[in-house]
Amino acid sequence: MGHGGNVFEELMADHREVEEIFGRIQAMTVQGQGLRDLVDEVTIELVRHSVAEEQHLYPAVREYVEGGDRLADKELADHGRVENLLKQLERMDTEDPQMSPVLQQLMDEVAAHVEDEENNLFPMLRQACSSEMLGDLGDRVRRAKAMAPTRPHPSAPDTPPANKLLAPGADLVDRARDFVTGRGRS
Template sequence: MSIDQTLGQTNAEPEVIAVLLGQHTRVKHLFAQVNSATGEAKQSLFDDLRELLAAHETGEEVVLRPVSQQAAGEGVAEAHNAEEKEANKVLAELERLDVNSGDFDARFAEFEKAVLAHAEHEENEEFPAVRARCSEEELQQMGKRLLKAEKSAPTHPHPSAAGSPTGQRVAGPFAAMVDRVRDAL
C-alpha cells in the first residue's frame, strides 16, 4: 500500500479532520491485522502501522496541535502531545522486539489500548473544537498542510522529537531523510 493511501489522501481538497478520522480507522484496521497475522506478514503489517503512526503523529503535532491549542485549550493540546511522546517511546521499543514473540504480543496489546484511547480523546475533545473554530476553507488548507507534512515525516518513531511541534519541525526533516535511507537498506 502506498503512503498516500495509508495516510488517507482520498481527494483533491482534503479536510483535516476527515483525513485524520480516516487514518484512525486505518490504524484500528492495522491493529486487528497485526494481531491476527504471523511470521513475515505480521512484520510487514507492523511496519505499515509503525510508518502510519509516525507520520500521523508528526502531522498532528505540526498542523493540528497549534490550532487545537487555541480551540480546545492548552491543556488538551499538551495532554495529547504527552500521549504521543509516550506512544513514540513504546513504538520504538516494539520496533526492537521480534513480532512473533510473547513479549511483543503483550506489549503490543497495551500499546493498542493506549493508542485507541488517545484517538478517542482526540475525536471527542480536540476534533470538535477545531471544527467549531475553523471555516471549511481553513480545514481544507490544514488538510493539505497535514498531508504535505506527513509525506516528509519520519517513518520510524523518534521519541526525542515526539510531543513537540517545534521538535517535529526542526528534527523531523532530518529524521525522515535518515529513515528513508534506513528503509531502503
C-alpha cells in the same frame, strides 16, 4: 498516505487505516515475518500521522480552542506513550513473549487516543475554525505526512518550531534505512 478533504477527514481516514492494520494483526495465527511487516506498516502510519498532528493540528488547537494548551499537552503525552511503545516493538523479535502484551498496550493506547480526538478535540476545533481554515489545515497535514519520518524518535522535539526543522532530516535517514532493509515494501 494522503486521503484528501479537510483536517478531520484526513486524520479520521488515518485512524480507520490504523484500525484496519490492527485488525489484521489480531487475526494473525502465526508470527514471524508477516507480523513484523504489519508492525512496521502500523509504525510507519502512526509516526507520520503523529508528526503531522504535532506540526499542525495541536498548534491550531492551542491557538483557536479555549483551554487549547491543556488539550494539546494531553495529546502530546498520548503520542509520547505510543512512540515509546513503537520503539519497544521496533527492537523486539516477533517470537519475544513480550511482543503480544506490548502490541495490545499499543492498540489500547491508540484506541483511547483516537476516541478522545474524534469525540472531544475535533468537535471543539470544528466549532472554533472556518471550513476554509480546516481545509487548509488538511492540506498542511498531508504535506507534513509526506515529509515525516517513518520510525519512532521518542526523544525528538514534538512542538514547533524544532519539530518542523528536524523532521525532514529524520525522514531522509529513515527512508534510507527503509530502502536498504526493504522495510515497508510489503
